[in-house]
Amino acid sequence: MKLALYMPQEDGRLSGFLHELKDFDVYEVSSSEDLRRDTDMLLSAGGDGTFLSAARIVAGRGIPVLGVNFGRMGFLSEYAPSDVIDALRKGQYAVEEREMLQVQVNGGEPMTALNEVCVSRCGAAMLGVDAVLDGQSLPTYWADGLLVATSSGSTAYSLSVGGPICHPEAKVLIISPVAPHNLNARPLIVPSSAVISLSLRCRDSTAALALDNRHFTVGADVRLDISLAQFSLGRVRLSKSDFIGALRSKLFWGEDVRNET
Numbered sequence: 001m002k003l004a005l006y007m008p009q010e011d012g013r014l015s016g017f018l019h020e021l022k023d024f025d026v027y028e029v030s031s032s033e034d035l036r037r038d039t040d041m042l043l044s045a046g047g048d049g050t051f052l053s054a055a056r057i058v059a060g061r062g063i064p065v066l067g068v069n070f071g072r073m074g075f076l077s078e079y080a081p082s083d084v085i086d087a088l089r090k091g092q093y094a095v096e097e098r099e100m101l102q103v104q105v106n107g108g109e110p111m112t113a114l115n116e117v118c119v120s121r122c123g124a125a126m127l128g129v130d131a132v133l134d135g136q137s138l139p140t141y142w143a144d145g146l147l148v149a150t151s152s153g154s155t156a157y158s159l160s161v162g163g164p165i166c167h168p169e170a171k172v173l174i175i176s177p178v179a180p181h182n183l184n185a186r187p188l189i190v191p192s193s194a195v196i197s198l199s200l201r202c203r204d205s206t207a208a209l210a211l212d213n214r215h216f217t218v219g220a221d222v223r224l225d226i227s228l229a230q231f232s233l234g235r236v237r238l239s240k241s242d243f244i245g246a247l248r249s250k251l252f253w254g255e256d257v258r259n260e261t
Contacts, residue, residue, distance in 0.1 A: 047071020120145025
């Protein structure tokens, strides 16, 4: 098995993991140009931010990503190094497909994101975001910003702004305002087949655009067209993986003193 290894940050805990990988054909990568054609899998060694960067490296290449957790939270990179080594040796894993977003800025070349696309204000003035869903206009969102998330991203930024938790197999997109000034503005779940166009009402000349962990500055007259990417991301899932269990152990979902009786 040929494994590409992506580990952008040095970590003292990596040495033991690298030693255990000696039984495999492993090489390191830092960008998509480093990938070899016969690569079976990309190992992302770090946290969820590292995994998001790894997803861009293999975007459209058909190479699945296995997240090795050297971070803190770990919804995407959820597996301990020892579990990864054991599963690879025994072949006890599967590949699940995660939907990705693509966004075109003013009709330009598509860029991709796994978790979310977010546009937000740069200055002090509130941002008005006009959203069009499959040709139908939604009410203007007056807020600090607006994000569109996948089901994979429902436990990331979308969750922190009050969005719902979605099972990663759910074929949906989440439209969530960031700190809305409309008291009746609520997150909206739409089919993942939807095409969403965003334009801004802004007193500032620029706005901020974030695609997962990448950040850009765009003009206030920007138009964003968001839809599903034409390819998905293969995420390697070990047999012990459990999304509901991860919610309970990592986010303490449902914790209540009454449950202990």
